[in-house]
Every structure is written in C-alpha cells, then in structure tokens.
Amino acid sequence: MSDSTAVVAHQRLSLRGDALVATWRLRLRGGGPYLYLLPSLAFLVLFTYYPMGFSAYLSLFRWNVLNPERIFVGLENYFHLWGEPLFWLVLRNNLFYALGTIPTTMALALFLAVLVNQKLGPARSVYRVALFYPTMIPMVAAAMLWVWIFNPGIGLFNYYTSFLRVPRIEWLYDRHWALPAIIIMSIWKNFGYFMLIYLAALQGIPADLYEAADIEGAGAWRRFWAITFPLLTPASLFVFVVAIISSFQVFDQVFVMTQGGPADQTNVLTFFIYQNAFRFWDIGMGATLTTIFVCLLLVLIVVVFRYVGRHVYYEAD
Numbered sequence: 001m002s003d004s005t006a007v008v009a010h011q012r013l014s015l016r017g018d019a020l021v022a023t024w025r026l027r028l029r030g031g032g033p034y035l036y037l038l039p040s041l042a043f044l045v046l047f048t049y050y051p052m053g054f055s056a057y058l059s060l061f062r063w064n065v066l067n068p069e070r071i072f073v074g075l076e077n078y079f080h081l082w083g084e085p086l087f088w089l090v091l092r093n094n095l096f097y098a099l100g101t102i103p104t105t106m107a108l109a110l111f112l113a114v115l116v117n118q119k120l121g122p123a124r125s126v127y128r129v130a131l132f133y134p135t136m137i138p139m140v141a142a143a144m145l146w147v148w149i150f151n152p153g154i155g156l157f158n159y160y161t162s163f164l165r166v167p168r169i170e171w172l173y174d175r176h177w178a179l180p181a182i183i184i185m186s187i188w189k190n191f192g193y194f195m196l197i198y199l200a201a202l203q204g205i206p207a208d209l210y211e212a213a214d215i216e217g218a219g220a221w222r223r224f225w226a227i228t229f230p231l232l233t234p235a236s237l238f239v240f241v242v243a244i245i246s247s248f249q250v251f252d253q254v255f256v257m258t259q260g261g262p263a264d265q266t267n268v269l270t271f272f273i274y275q276n277a278f279r280f281w282d283i284g285m286g287a288t289l290t291t292i293f294v295c296l297l298l299v300l301i302v303v304v305f306r307y308v309g310r311h312v313y314y315e316a317d
Helices: 002-030 032-058 076-082 085-116 123-136 139-149 156-164 178-202 207-215 220-231 233-248 252-257 269-279 283-311
Strands: none
Touching: 032 283, 076 283, 085 123, 085 178, 085 233, 085 269, 123 178, 139 156, 139 178, 139 252, 178 233, 178 252, 207 220, 220 233, 233 283, 252 269, 269 283
C-alpha cells in the first residue's frame, strides 16, 4: 500500500513539474521577441539614454578648465544661455537652415522621384544612379568640393553666373550669403536619399488606380493630387522626420566650409556645442546646450507625429 502511494505521489509530482515546465515554455515563447530585443535595448541604454541623462546631470554644474572640480549651480547655466545673444543667434541660424533645406529638399526629391518613376527605358537606371550619387559622397569630401565651387576667384558658381552679368559674390566670406551657400550644398547632398525613399513608395502604389483614373479622364495633375500624393503621405512623414533630425544635426558642412563664420552667421547648435565643450572646455555649458538640443528635437518630433501624423493616409484605413 505504501509503495503504491509513493508511486502515485511521484506521478503527481512529475505531472506538476511537467506542467510548470510547460507554463514557463509558453511564457518564454510569448516573450521571445522581447528577449531578442534585449541586446539592442542594452546598446540604446548604454550609448544613447545614459549619455543623455548624464548630460542633463552635468548641465547642473559649473565644470571647465578654470573650475576642474564640479560646482553645483542648479539652473544657472540655463539662465545664462537665456540672456546670451549668441545662443539666440545660433538658434535662429539653425531654424533658418531647417526652413531652407527641409521643404526644398523634399519637393525636389518628390519631383525627381516622379520623373524617374516614368518609363524611361535603359536610361532609367542611369538617372537613378546619377541622382543618388551625391548621397554616397562622404560629407567632408562633398563640403571640400563645394568650398572650391563657392570660391570667389576660381569657383564654378561665380564663373557661370558671370555670363549672366551677375556681380561676383563672396559666398562663404559674406555674412549674408554664407548660410544660404551651406543650404544649397546640403540640398544637393541630401535630395538623392529622399528621392530613393519616394521612388520606393511610388512603386508600391497599385497600377490599377491609375488605370481607373485614366478611364475617368483624369489628367496627370489630377492623378498626382488624387492618387499619388495621398498614398505618399506615409513616406512623406518619414522623410519629414528624418529631414528635421538631419537639419539639427548639421555639423560637417559648417566645420569644413565656414567654421561658424563669418561673425557666427553660420554657427548652429551642434557646432556651438562643439565650441563650448571641446574648444573652450566648458563641459557644463556644453552639457546644457546638449540637453536643450535633445529636448528641442524631441518636442519637434512629438509635434510632427501628433499634428502632421493625423493627416497621413494609410491604404488599410
């Protein structure tokens, strides 16, 4: 009797153990994707979120070459920037750069994507490569190329405009033209990448929609605004967000072409952070600028997704 009781008890324990193992297997199976995401999350925390938090922490201190020991000052760095005219000039320059590059680059990329998407025969691939090629050039090399193009003495820009009787412009040395020159260079550098995104989105639009529009007698302009443009809004939202981030991350062009001059007329937020942190060795002020930069970018992205994202048309809607 005791042996049979022991066997039954052993079987119950075995079944309970199997059930427990099966339960944990189901839990792990359901949480499998999260386990796969853990390495990426670890890298994000280590190399993105922790530096952002540490910069916000350092922004509360006065810490530079003259003060090698951190001195807690609270929000003093932020109040100092609020009353600093150069900070507002830098912010204005960055906003002007963003307004100059984002709509122009997006419009040019969309226009060229629609053209390249047409039936051009063998020349179609050639046009794609030619238009995308500036994106493949390293930014520093592209900036050096445009330094020569904008050279007031031997540059191509002034050479060709001289045939139109346009007065010679000191592009990178004129406080009024230096920032527009960088904007022109950035548009040339970035439109190919956005064009490729639009081109991929265009090829995902069903051809039967255009055939139905042709039967209804819709012209090219009507087809674009009624079919193409609404179905490109998801791609446009992505391009818009990437363009905003890129416009506030501009650094290489400024560093190579103007060094923030003349008279800080091309100085932007990232270059201003670099100046404070690694030229003046004012780590506290550099951290303050970095925190403002990150918060400003986050606010802009949230606003875009909240107010622009609601006008995005998804085919499944």
